Amino acid sequence: MSTSIGKLRLYEPQPDLVAALAGSDISILLGVPNSDVPGLAASPAAAASWAAANIPTTVSVSAISVGNELLNSGDPTLGPQLLPAMQNLLAALPAGSTTKVSTVHSMAVLAASDPPSSGAFHPDLAGSLDPVLDFLRQNGSPFMINPYPYFAYASDTRDETLAFCLFQPNPGRADAASGLTYMNMFDAQLDAVRAALDGKGYAGVDIVIAETGWPYRGDADEAGATPDNARAYNGNLVAHLRSQVGTPRTPGRSVDTYLFALYDEDLKPGPVSERSFGLYQADLTANYDIGLAKGSASPSTSGQIGVTAAPAQGAPQATRGATPAGYCVTTGSVPGDAQQESSSCYVPGTAAPPRADAGVPLLVLFGVLLGLAMVAESR
Secondary structure, eight states: OOBSEEEEEESSOOHHHHHHHTTSSOEEEEEEOGGGHHHHHHOHHHHHHHHHHHSOSSSOEEEEEEEESGGGSSOTTTHHHHHHHHHHHHHHSOTTOOOEEEEEEEGGGEEEOSSGGGOEEOGGGHHHHHHHHHHHHHHTOOEEEEOOHHHHHHTOOOHHHHHHHTTOSOOOEEETTTTEEESSHHHHHHHHHHHHHHHTTOTTSOEEEEEEOOOSOOOTTOTTOSHHHHHHHHHHHHHHHHTTOBOSSSBTOOOOEEESOSBOOTTOOSSGGGGOOOSBOTTSOBSOOOSOBTTOSOOOSSOEEEEEEOOOTTOOOOOOOOOOSSOOOOSBOOTTOTTOOBBOOOBTTBOOOOOOOOSSEEEEEEEOSSEEEEEEEEO
């Protein structure tokens, strides 16, 4: 509440965090764990019971994400159950509710992303994904996705790639097919998703960045995971969003964005970087400053920056992935990798590297409107 963050993402119901937000103007993006999806899909009554038990009434719920990177979770039984779960949960909302029902995807749902104009979804996901896209359009819900430029740099550690990922001066990358030039990885990833949606006939479906971030430390072999780079990425991203400049494909069009993460997941296993995405440590000490304190935000007219809080320890989550030398996205599971569940950057023709997401609750930031949004997530 001491920041300009206006939205918080929870990967699962967390009553203690919801209680802490009571009386504030912070809204939440509430997550349904992948493990709860079969139950919601089974019957409207089960969905109504889940809604009654888990949708808070003391804070504003802007949207509900049914599952996180579920289509790339490695469990083929979940895909067919996604749409019924979303439909049943929507029907369980109170009459007149403005809460949107959606689901969060990994960048691994893309079969192509380089150049951005070639963006296209994996054909083998069409059976589950196309009905979901229809649902989003019919109900005015956004397409949510997790892009991570950090993993693009991890797979191509040239100085020029780092500058491209950090919104710093660079030669830019031309998309010959569209005639557009990209000056940063975030816009390239976002426009690849936009191209995929437009190509399927869903130009009217908005995009929400459900998580993105950069680690401030890592193991010896994790290039680029430094405080300066984390500050540069998140700080420049916030400035980019506040500028309302949009992307080359959609100039002037805002996009709600959630930063990963509000605080470190100090109990998460795996590489050091997995425990080092937080803006704050578990004791609330700031790891670095990106100008989110109240009074530092420039007013804007659309878009919101939020943060993400991690799911409870032990909850299976997707891993972050790598991206092509050109374009990348947020944490997510890798196609065909049953052990990774978080979002990842898509590498054309290759699988994205994983990210581990189990540990202490944490929050992620994204946004562009009059405020910043936070995402609370336990992984």
